[in-house]
Amino acid sequence: MNVGVVLRAPVSRRTWAEILYMLASAPLAALGFAYALATLVAGTGLAVTAAGFPLLALGLYGARRITAVHRRLAGGLLGEPIEPPAWPRATSGLLARVQARLGDAAAWRALCYLLLKLPLSLTQLYVILLTWGWAVVAITYPLQHAVGVNMDTVREANGQVRHGLILRGVVFDTWPRELAICVAGVMLLFLAPWATHVATIPERMLMRWLLGRRGLAERVRDLEETRARAVDDAAATLRRIERDLHDGAQVRLIALTMQLTMVRDAVSDEAVRALVSTAQVTAREAIQELRELVRGIHPPALDHGLDTALTTLAARSGVPVEARVGDGPRPTAAIESIAYFCAAELLANVARHSGATRAWLSLTRSEGRMRLQVRDDGSGGAAPGPGSGLSGLLDRVRTVDGRLDIVSPPGGPTVVTVELPSHA
Numbered sequence: 001m002n003v004g005v006v007l008r009a010p011v012s013r014r015t016w017a018e019i020l021y022m023l024a025s026a027p028l029a030a031l032g033f034a035y036a037l038a039t040l041v042a043g044t045g046l047a048v049t050a051a052g053f054p055l056l057a058l059g060l061y062g063a064r065r066i067t068a069v070h071r072r073l074a075g076g077l078l079g080e081p082i083e084p085p086a087w088p089r090a091t092s093g094l095l096a097r098v099q100a101r102l103g104d105a106a107a108w109r110a111l112c113y114l115l116l117k118l119p120l121s122l123t124q125l126y127v128i129l130l131t132w133g134w135a136v137v138a139i140t141y142p143l144q145h146a147v148g149v150n151m152d153t154v155r156e157a158n159g160q161v162r163h164g165l166i167l168r169g170v171v172f173d174t175w176p177r178e179l180a181i182c183v184a185g186v187m188l189l190f191l192a193p194w195a196t197h198v199a200t201i202p203e204r205m206l207m208r209w210l211l212g213r214r215g216l217a218e219r220v221r222d223l224e225e226t227r228a229r230a231v232d233d234a235a236a237t238l239r240r241i242e243r244d245l246h247d248g249a250q251v252r253l254i255a256l257t258m259q260l261t262m263v264r265d266a267v268s269d270e271a272v273r274a275l276v277s278t279a280q281v282t283a284r285e286a287i288q289e290l291r292e293l294v295r296g297i298h299p300p301a302l303d304h305g306l307d308t309a310l311t312t313l314a315a316r317s318g319v320p321v322e323a324r325v326g327d328g329p330r331p332t333a334a335i336e337s338i339a340y341f342c343a344a345e346l347l348a349n350v351a352r353h354s355g356a357t358r359a360w361l362s363l364t365r366s367e368g369r370m371r372l373q374v375r376d377d378g379s380g381g382a383a384p385g386p387g388s389g390l391s392g393l394l395d396r397v398r399t400v401d402g403r404l405d406i407v408s409p410p411g412g413p414t415v416v417t418v419e420l421p422s423h424a
Contacts, residue, residue, distance in 0.1 A: 381408055
C-alpha cells in the first residue's frame with residue numbers, strides 16, 4: 001500500500017465523509033427504528049379492525065420515503081449511488097391503493113432496513129469511539145498527565161502512591177511510558193480511517209440489497225411504467241393535434257370554401273367561375289379528408305366515454321349488433337382509443353367479409369383488465385395476414401401488453417377476443 005495514502009488517510013475527504021455519514025445517520029436510524037416498530041405494532045395490532053391494513057399501507061409508504069433520505073445521504077457522503085426501486089403502478093380507489101402498498105415488496109424491504117439500521121449505527125458509533133476517541137485520548141495523554149486529568153491512583157505494597165493511567169496493572173506515570181501511550185495513539189490514529197471504512201461495508205451491502213433495485217422483476221416493472229407514460233403522453237399529444245386540426249385548419253378551410261363561394265357569385269366571367277368551382281371542390285375534399293384524419297386520431301364518440309362510444313358504434317353498424325357493455329372505472333385515454341379502434345375494425349370486418357346476419361359485442365372488466373369480444377354468425381375463416389386489418393389490431397394491442405385471440409373455423413362462427421389492461 002502507498003505510504004502517502006496511509007499518511008493522508010486521517011485527513012482525507014473520504015474518511016471525514018464516512019464519519020459525517022455515521023454521525024448524521026445515527027439519529028435518523030433511531031427515528032426510523034421507532035417508526036418501523038410503530039408501523040408494525042399498529043398495523044398488526046389493528047389488523048382485526050378496518051383501520052389496520054390502511055395504517056400498515058400508510059406506514060409502508062412512509063418507510064419508502066424515509067429510506068429515500070438514507071439513499072441520498074449515502075450517495076452524497078459515501079459515494080454510494082443506489083437507484084431506487086420503481087413505485088407501484090398508480091391505481092384509483094382506496095382499496096386498490098391499499099392493496100398496491102401492501103403488495104409492494106420494495107416497501108417491505110425498506111421497513112426491514114429501518115429495523116436493521118439502528119444496530120448498524122450503534123456499531124459504527126462504537127467503532128468511532130474505540131478508534132478516533134481513544135486515539136485522541138492517547139495522543140494527548142502526556143498533556144493530561146501534566147495537568148492531572150484522566151488519572152487513576154494506586155498505592156503500591158511499599159506504600160508509594162502513584163498517579164496515572166492504569167492498563168493491565170501497569171501505571172503509566174513516567175515520561176517513557178507516557179511517550180509509549182502517545183505513540184500508540186498515533187498508530188491508532190492512522191488505523192482509525194481503515195476501521196471506519198470497514199464499518200461502512202455492512203451498511204453499503206444492506207442498502208444495495210434492501211433499498212436498491214432487485215433483479216429482473218424490478219427492471220420489468222420500471223420498463224412497464226416507462227412504456228405506460230410514453231403511451232399516455234403519445235395519446236395526449238395526438239389528442240392535442242386533433243383539437244388543433246379541428247379548431248384550426250378545418251375552420252380555415254371551411255372559411256376558404258365560403259369565400260370561394262362569394263368570389264364565384266361576384267364574378268361574371270365563366271372561365272373564372274369554373275376555376276373557382278374547381279377550387280371549391282378541392283377545398284371540400286380537403287375538409288372531408290381532414291375530418292377522416294381527425295376521426296382516425298381521436299373519434300369524437302370517445303369524448304363521452306368508451307361505453308357510449310361502443311354503443312354508438314354498434315348502433316351504426318351495417319349488420320345488426322347486440323351490444324353488452326359492463327360498468328366499471330374508465331380506462332386511460334390510450335386504452336380507450338385502442339379498444340374503440342379494435343371494435344370499429346372488427347365490426348367493419350363483420351359487415352364487409354363475414355356474410356353474417358347478426359353480431360354480438362361485449363365489454364367486461366375485471367382485476368384491472370378489459371375484455372372486448374366480437375362474435376358473428378358468418379362464414380368464418382378470418383385470420384391475420386400481411387396488410388390485413390387483423391394484423392394491424394394485433395400490433396395495436398401488443399404495444400400495451402394486450403392479447404388478441406381469433407377463433408374462426410371454416411363455416412363459422414367467428415369469435416375475436418381482445419384483452420387490454422385498464423392502464424397502459
